[in-house]
Amino acid sequence: MNKKESQAVLLAHYKSPTGLGEIDENYSVGKGINPLCGDEISVGVTLENDVITDIKFQARACSICIASSSIMNQLLINEKISQIEYYYQQLNGLLKDSCSAIQTEELLRPLASISAMPSRHKCAQLSWEALSEACKH
Amino acid sequence: MNKKESQAVLLAHYKSPTGLGEIDENYSVGKGINPLCGDEISVGVTLENDVITDIKFQARACSICIASSSIMNQLLINEKISQIEYYYQQLNGLLKDSCSAIQTEELLRPLASISAMPSRHKCAQLSWEALSEACKH
Amino acid sequence: MNSLAAKKSISTYDVYQHAIEQFSHYDNERYHYLDSAATSQKPDCVIDAVTQGYRHFCAPVHRASYPLGEAASSAYETARARVAQFINAPTSQLIFTKSCTEAINQVTLGWAKSIIKPQQKIWLTRMEHNANYLPWHQLCQTTGAELKIIEMDEDGCLLLEQEEIWHESTFLIALTHCSNVLGGENPIQELCDKARAQGIYTLIDAAQSVSHLPLDVDKLACDFLAFSAHKMYGPEGIGALYIDVKRMAEMSPLLMGGGIVESVDEQHIVLREAPYCFEAGSPNLSGALGFAAAADFLQGLPAAAVSQYVGELGRQFRQALAQQGNVTLMPIAGGGEHSSVLSFTVDGVHPHDVAQVAADNGVAIRTGNHCSHLLLNHLKVGALNRLSLGVYNRREDIEPLIKSIKLATEIFT
Amino acid sequence: MNSLAAKKSISTYDVYQHAIEQFSHYDNERYHYLDSAATSQKPDCVIDAVTQGYRHFCAPVHRASYPLGEAASSAYETARARVAQFINAPTSQLIFTKSCTEAINQVTLGWAKSIIKPQQKIWLTRMEHNANYLPWHQLCQTTGAELKIIEMDEDGCLLLEQEEIWHESTFLIALTHCSNVLGGENPIQELCDKARAQGIYTLIDAAQSVSHLPLDVDKLACDFLAFSAHKMYGPEGIGALYIDVKRMAEMSPLLMGGGIVESVDEQHIVLREAPYCFEAGSPNLSGALGFAAAADFLQGLPAAAVSQYVGELGRQFRQALAQQGNVTLMPIAGGGEHSSVLSFTVDGVHPHDVAQVAADNGVAIRTGNHCSHLLLNHLKVGALNRLSLGVYNRREDIEPLIKSIKLATEIFT
Numbered sequence A, B: 001m002n003k004k005e006s007q008a009v010l011l012a013h014y015k016s017p018t019g020l021g022e023i024d025e026n027y028s029v030g031k032g033i034n035p036l037c038g039d040e041i042s043v044g045v046t047l048e049n050d051v052i053t054d055i056k057f058q059a060r061a062c063s064i065c066i067a068s069s070s071i072m073n074q075l076l077i078n079e080k081i082s083q084i085e086y087y088y089q090q091l092n093g094l095l096k097d098s099c100s101a102i103q104t105e106e107l108l109r110p111l112a113s114i115s116a117m118p119s120r121h122k123c124a125q126l127s128w129e130a131l132s133e134a135c136k137h
Numbered sequence C, D: 001m002n003s004l005a006a007k008k009s010i011s012t013y014d015v016y017q018h019a020i021e022q023f024s025h026y027d028n029e030r031y032h033y034l035d036s037a038a039t040s041q042k043p044d045c046v047i048d049a050v051t052q053g054y055r056h057f058c059a060p061v062h063r064a065s066y067p068l069g070e071a072a073s074s075a076y077e078t079a080r081a082r083v084a085q086f087i088n089a090p091t092s093q094l095i096f097t098k099s100c101t102e103a104i105n106q107v108t109l110g111w112a113k114s115i116i117k118p119q120q121k122i123w124l125t126r127m128e129h130n131a132n133y134l135p136w137h138q139l140c141q142t143t144g145a146e147l148k149i150i151e152m153d154e155d156g157c158l159l160l161e162q163e164e165i166w167h168e169s170t171f172l173i174a175l176t177h178c179s180n181v182l183g184g185e186n187p188i189q190e191l192c193d194k195a196r197a198q199g200i201y202t203l204i205d206a207a208q209s210v211s212h213l214p215l216d217v218d219k220l221a222c223d224f225l226a227f228s229a230h231k232m233y234g235p236e237g238i239g240a241l242y243i244d245v246k247r248m249a250e251m252s253p254l255l256m257g258g259g260i261v262e263s264v265d266e267q268h269i270v271l272r273e274a275p276y277c278f279e280a281g282s283p284n285l286s287g288a289l290g291f292a293a294a295a296d297f298l299q300g301l302p303a304a305a306v307s308q309y310v311g312e313l314g315r316q317f318r319q320a321l322a323q324q325g326n327v328t329l330m331p332i333a334g335g336g337e338h339s340s341v342l343s344f345t346v347d348g349v350h351p352h353d354v355a356q357v358a359a360d361n362g363v364a365i366r367t368g369n370h371c372s373h374l375l376l377n378h379l380k381v382g383a384l385n386r387l388s389l390g391v392y393n394r395r396e397d398i399e400p401l402i403k404s405i406k407l408a409t410e411i412f413t
């Protein structure tokens, strides 16, 4: 997948993100803030026996952050909590070295297009950090 | 007077300085310290009606400092206190600009040879500062 | 100053034409650098001065009496004199720091902290950079003094008429001359005059203005003025603080170390005279030489021409932005029309995404909070786009920016 | 590292021959620079690195997402990693400061001040530079802690056997690795091991050793280690502080300003993670690049070759000085034979006068108190002569110094 294609996929996520929506009191919530831009995200999660049953997020954030949240959503519902860390490590591997895309979960791969922009990495990580925090509550 | 000649005159002062000697309790004393090297000088003065009747100094100091003290001694005994400032300004003028030597008291002129070495200016000024202080006591 | 050039009318003097030759490493065909408020590109003369320092003046400053050491010391003091002269300050009242940030912290920790009393007030403006906010915030928390904010109106003008500001409980007003977000110019002369009459101290953060607005501390009669070299075409890692002579006597060093003491024993420390006692550690000679070269560079252009040039170019950028239906412009500080710094948002497109599209098209603009949390919290935005201009910018930089904004709008809305 | 060179035996590797080509601006025929302990001459690669920074990386570090900004940020972090690796530290535990002096003050004011309790003791050695004395002196005066001095014997060895040093009331031992007056090497590994076992914190002032002694903070396991770039062939205006990870968590920033906060509102400030929160203000990128280039330069020579070279050259200088009937040599710190720094006096000739005659003959040695009042007060001298060596010095520098001493003796006695 070249850069253009990746950007198109991220844009599609941005335009109709999975999981964007209201977080009611059934969710436990985690928050993320990006110090560079003040972007904020709230991620809500519902769990049953360590399995993620739903994720919702609300954000004042850029397209990368929204797209990453949407991908996270698609990847993790119905997965075990432990998978958050597994995929998050894949994401970080990808940001560090876009060549690792080949061994990465397909849904994550478009995010390789920002690996050359360390200042944007936090945008992609923000929702993941918020989700981890939410799961601790 | 060229640099060599000036240095020779300063050296002569250094080798047999006027006024080097013990400062007894009849003298009021001022002290000077050079922060660069820790050199110390004590200058004692006796006054009668605002006229300097004697100056003595004791020092742990370099040749420039000793020579300057000796010159000061030769210049100022039997002069009014106010002349300290007058000659001190001449000295400072000379250190700033060696070309001003021509309008400077002859005894001071050899000190023009250190004008290009600002780090040594303090060596030449130290005894003068100590004398001023002594006169205030 | 080139006296021939100076005689020509300022408006016809082409700052860009004269300056651009000096920036032989800035490729303005391929690249549109619109982030000079963060740091400026460097003219060749500044790079040369730094290099000359490393080639020909490698010796300790103020510590050696061999010829190279004397040369280093006097080069350093000549540079100090040059930078002081640039803001019309006496040489002995200018200290070198590593940055504007350190300069302000020197005032906070080395002076205000030991003098201010609980309940006294420090007034800052809504548009301060964190460098002129966080030190005071911390000071107030540790001393019980009170931090107060001078608000601004919708046109970017400070609300200076409130009586409370001028109350005798006010200790200090610390404000930026030119805002790093809203550009423009705050009325520092009037403010300093009024403050002085009331016995209120003043600190001017000139980080943003020093590159293009004339500064004269003698006329301003402020107590402190701080700036960095790297934002005025000079090198990194060096800044300066002007200190009023009375404040200098009340100040103690921020850092303790070599070069600041006259004598030391286990009980007593006798400090050297100012400015030396405020510059602990080996002086940054090459930085000082580059700093002086930057002052030469700027004063080689006729007085006021730079501010006129970048201000007018900023006005043209603003006009072009205003013509876009979906761009919201932030006001200009002080309410004027001319500003070399402009902030804006594009409706429906996140500032990050605007900046990204611009970057992809060779236009370097900024996104983020610009270290101005006080202002952005107030505006209730997390990020803004910002463009800022230097003498190497020109009209031709406008079109690529506008195109980028249009493209970003297409893509993201 | 040049692997071929590395394979050769160290003793036959000619450090001087390989290094001198890099110092194209140092004219060692006309000039004998024997003041590298104050600041070193700069190799071309360091000057180039600084210049490249100003030519090709003029953009804000950690603040921008356009390509030049990203390049600047990653160049800065790569430089941090390089310098950290040079002392075998994890990248995130090395902060850039403006100097060794600032680094030590960061420890004093940002860490010790809020943790130390009255009556706790800080031990320094008799041979500390003012940079590692005055900050602690001041700290003790403001906190009621007690400053204690580790004395040394006539051979320059620290008297580390006193029980009082290792008492539980000892908070910290702060000492220099290599003395700027007595050269040599203090036994920091043993000291750090013993201190750690007793729960005593350690700070190593590596300003003098970093240019020639291998440093490995992982093995040392000290709490802090401070140094400056300009004494290790690097640029001015930048230094570094290594901080143990536990101490880092206890530390607060010395300076407040841009780039250190995650979020700010009028009540609360949330700091960013280390190392960023300790580097307020615009980072000195060109300085960092030059710093990294200096590390490359030194590690381009085989390990231990530099220390062997300058140490052996120092031994030869010492021998030649000892042969003069009227030269009194100060001991070498740690009691060894090899030292790149030597101090001495010439009987009956004031150190200023010795240095002056040397200067007149093209030899740059130092005179003065070398910012070491503690030691000079103890030795009951106001000034000493000092010579100190770099990789560009050689045997041919000995004769001119000896001649100068003879001449000074003739003139002044």
Ligand SMILES: Cc1ncc(COP(=O)(O)O)c(C=O)c1O
Pocket: C258, C280, C281, C282, C283, D037, D038, D099, D100, D101, D102, D129, D131, D132, D176, D178, D179, D180, D205, D207, D208, D228, D230, D371
């Ligand atoms: C032993 C020692 N420590 C600290 C310093 C201070 O280094 P800097 O002046 O670069 O901050 C010096 C430099 O003179 C030194 O020799």
Ligand SMILES: Cc1ncc(COP(=O)(O)O)c(C=O)c1O
Pocket: C037, C038, C099, C100, C101, C102, C129, C131, C132, C176, C178, C179, C180, C205, C207, C208, C228, C230, C371, D258, D280, D281, D282
């Ligand atoms: C208004 C203002 N003040 C202070 C600073 C701090 O300058 P420096 O980072 O060079 O210390 C900046 C730079 O970002 C600024 O824009």
